[in-house]
Amino acid sequence: MLAEDLDLAPWRERLARDGRVQIPGFLQPAVAERLAECLRTQVPWSTAERGQPDSPPWIGATLAQRMPAAYRRAVADFHFVYDRYLIVEAMKAGRDPHLPLHPLLVYFNSEPYLQAMRELTGDPSLAMVGAQATRYLPGQFLRMHDDRHEDEARRYAYVLNLSRDWEPDWGGLLHFVDADGNPDGAFVPRFNSLSLFKVPMKHYVGVVAPWARNPRLAITGWWHARPPARAA
Template identity: 75%
Template sequence: MISNELDISPYRQRLAQTGRVQIPGFLQADAAQRLADCLRREVPWTTAERGQPDSPPWTGDSARQRTPEAYRRAAAGFHFVYDRYLMVEAMREGRDPQLLLHAVLAFFNSPPYLEFIRELTGDTSLAMVGAQATRYLPGQFLRVHDDRHEEEARRYAYVLNLSRNWEVDWGGLLHFVDEDGKHLDAMLPRFNSLSLFKVPAKHFVGVVAPWAQEPRLAITGWWHAPPATP
């Protein structure tokens, strides 16, 4: 599934130096296309909003009615609204067995892939990959946070970008900020790229613009070390 032409050495070096990197052409071309089609046409999405139960996707009148309250909450502090499909939970519960995403999750946790991420990061403790499919529609966002979660032993966060022909002024970029809130840089969700960063790191996903012609599609999650034993 990973591109046979990928040379990870420059990305490994950049990751070690800066704590973040984006790897273009990450998957084999046909695998990337098939995954993008799955996210576009086959995933039964729900909308996730901080502090609220997952709900049917925010589209049309539902989005117009619910967005103002979501923005009010966002003005008060950390908040998010985006669509998701929780791959680990779905696999455990036996839901949607026909979805390609289940095979992707199994691949992410296979010995060859785990060895690959250990080589890329230099972290031999990495032992598990979590994943969810995500979709950001116009108006959806994820405010600044750092992904810190010691109980889950998160070591690296990743975004496998699967939106075609994304334009920079459509929003939805992955932004990084320092501890003082100064903007450091941003990653465009280029098709078939892997955005990766060491946890914790302050970051956010910018609001997707109303004129965006595509949803921002991705598979996201964390590379975990084994949880600490009590």
């Protein structure tokens, strides 16, 4: 599924230098198109808000009614509102087997793909890839955090971008923040690009603007190391 002409060597050097990189043309074009169409028309989305159970998508009047309270919660603490489809959980439950997201996750956890990612990062411990589909509608957001997780061996976070013709002033960029709390660059979600960064790293997804013509679509997750061996 990786693009046939994809050369990871220059991106390996940039990732080692900066701790983050955005790789264009990551998947074969036909694969990227099929996944994008799946996200646009087939995925049974739920809306996720931190601290709340997932619910049917907030659209129209529901979005207008619920977002003000979400913004108030965001004033005080880390918070998020966006639409998602949890691929791992759906596969375990046997839901939606027709979606091409499921074979994609199988591929992401295949030895050839994992070996390519080990070579890209220089990290031989990478052993598992998790994934969820995400959709950001106007007004939705993900506040600043660093992806650190005590119970998971997260090494790298990734965003496989699947929105066509995204414009920077539509919002929804992946922003980075340096150790002093200053802006430190951003990635526009270019179609069929892989945004990748080392964990932990402070970042956030900017609020999607009301004038954005399309939702921000992606497949996101983490590359995990092998879990430590448990004592007998």
